[in-house]
Every structure is written in structure tokens, then in C-alpha cells.
Amino acid sequence: MNQQRAEEIVQSGEIKHVTYQGERVYIQQVDAQNKTARIYPLDDPQKEMDVPLTQLVEKL
Numbered sequence: 001m002n003q004q005r006a007e008e009i010v011q012s013g014e015i016k017h018v019t020y021q022g023e024r025v026y027i028q029q030v031d032a033q034n035k036t037a038r039i040y041p042l043d044d045p046q047k048e049m050d051v052p053l054t055q056l057v058e059k060l
Contacts, residue, residue, distance in 0.1 A: 001056040006030045006037050009058075015042070017059040020051055027056070 001018070004057050009016050018039075019024055025039040030053070037056060039047045 001053050001058055003030060003032055003035065003053055004058065005058065007032075007052055019057050019059065020055055025056070 006027055007028050009018065010028055010030055015026060017058050018027060020039055020041075024042045026045075027046070028038040028040065031050070034050075035053050036050045037053055037054070038048060038050055040046070
């Protein structure tokens, strides 16, 4: 996923169909400098992690 799209998703506040390693996730914030996103799985909000933006996939 590119940085601009990830930031659009964060700003919208909506839950989009975004996956990380096949698991649906919510994007909390984007770190433009490090090209990472703070995410958590929809089924486990306590499991926050920072991942590379390139690892996120949006299903349209």
C-alpha cells in the first residue's frame, strides 16, 4: 500500500478491508518518515504492531 492511501484510510476513520499477512487489520496511524503503519488485527485490538506500508493490502 502506498503512504498516501494509508493516510487517507486513517483520516477517514472507517474500517476498510485492509490485510496484513492475510489477516484483516485496522490502521491507527502512519509514520511517513519510517514508511510504517501502526495497526492491530480486527479480532485482537490489544495486539498492536508497527509494520511496513508495503506489507499492507487493501481489498477493493
